[in-house]
Amino acid sequence: MKESDNPQIQLAFDFIQYTGKNLFLTGKAGTGKTTFLKNLRQVSPKRMIVTAPTGVAAINAGGVTLHSFFQLPFSPFIPLHDISEPGFSVNASSEEQHAFRFNREKINIIRSLDLLIIDEVSMVRADVLDAVDVVLRKYRNQHLPFGGVQLLMIGDLQQLPPVVKDDEWALLRNYYQTLFFFGSRALQKTNY
Numbered sequence: 001m002k003e004s005d006n007p008q009i010q011l012a013f014d015f016i017q018y019t020g021k022n023l024f025l026t027g028k029a030g031t032g033k034t035t036f037l038k039n040l041r042q043v044s045p046k047r048m049i050v051t052a053p054t055g056v057a058a059i060n061a062g063g064v065t066l067h068s069f070f071q072l073p074f075s076p077f078i079p080l081h082d083i084s085e086p087g088f089s090v091n092a093s094s095e096e097q098h099a100f101r102f103n104r105e106k107i108n109i110i111r112s113l114d115l116l117i118i119d120e121v122s123m124v125r126a127d128v129l130d131a132v133d134v135v136l137r138k139y140r141n142q143h144l145p146f147g148g149v150q151l152l153m154i155g156d157l158q159q160l161p162p163v164v165k166d167d168e169w170a171l172l173r174n175y176y177q178t179l180f181f182f183g184s185r186a187l188q189k190t191n192y
Contacts, residue, residue, distance in 0.1 A: 009036055016115065017044060022151040022192035024121070024182075033154050037061060037119060046150075048115035053123040053162075061119035066128060070135045071102065076168045077131040079175050079185055102139075110139045113149050118181075121155035125162040126176045126183035133186035145186045153181065153192075 009032055012025050027033055041050065041062065050063030058065045066072065102110070116132075118124060133146050140147025157180070164172075164179050176183045 006032065012036065013040065016040065016150070016152055017046075020148075020150050022146075022153070022187075022190050024153045024155075024192055026154075026156055028156060028158070033156075034060070034119075037117065037154060040117075040152075044115070046114040047112050048117055049109070049113060050117045050119065052119040053128070054120070057120040057123070061117075063117070063119065066118065066124065066132060070132050072128060072131050072135075076171050077127040077134075078171065079127070079130050107139055110136065110147075113140075115150045115152060116146070117152045117154065119154045120160070121153040121181050122157050123155070123160050123162055124181040125164060125172075125179045126181060126185075126187075127172055127179070129181050129184035130186050133184070145189045151187075151190075151192070 012023060013036070015021065015023055025033060025036065037050070041048070049069060050058075050061050051066045051069055052058040052061050052063055053066055055065055067074065113136075116136075136147030136149050137144070138147075140149065162179050162181070169179065172179060175185075181187065
């Protein structure tokens with residue numbers, strides 16, 4: 001990426017490029033978030049997958065939906081165990097409810113992944129992000145949040161919130177204080 005006229009954009013690029021830390025990139029519409037994503041994809045040597053919560057957002061980002069890549073069901077993901085508990089295993093909890101089984105090619109992609117980009121993250125529910133955490137832990141490092149994969153979360157919290165039906169919130173409110181992505185139990189175990 002060439003030296004940017006925007007020092008914040010250059011800082012975000014350097015942060016993604018030279019660290020393994022998770023990053024939440026936010027800004028109003030028209031501030032360059034999509035341009036940043038497209039430039040990052042062109043120049044970064046990191047092995048990455050670009051995802052989004054909806055088909056339209058995924059097409060706009062040049063990626064796939066979170067649900068399709070991680071083969072997530074549309075039903076709520078109930079975290080039955082706390083990831084910080086001693087003896088936590090990805091073979092327990094909701095992983096049993098949702099058979100996260102992938103073909104060899106998908107497993108190889110997951111195992112080689114350096115960076116997971118989630119565009120329009122404001123629309124991602126906390127339980128969906130925790131389901132992604134379980135998949136990544138299963139096929140990578142079960143002791144690290146998101147299996148040790150770096151996250152780049154792009155979005156504007158002033159835009160669309162996550163869609164939550166009343167019956168889903170009735171199930172999930174015992175586990176989450178909020179269903180925005182930042183309520184994810186796995187994300188709360190990271191510094192971003």
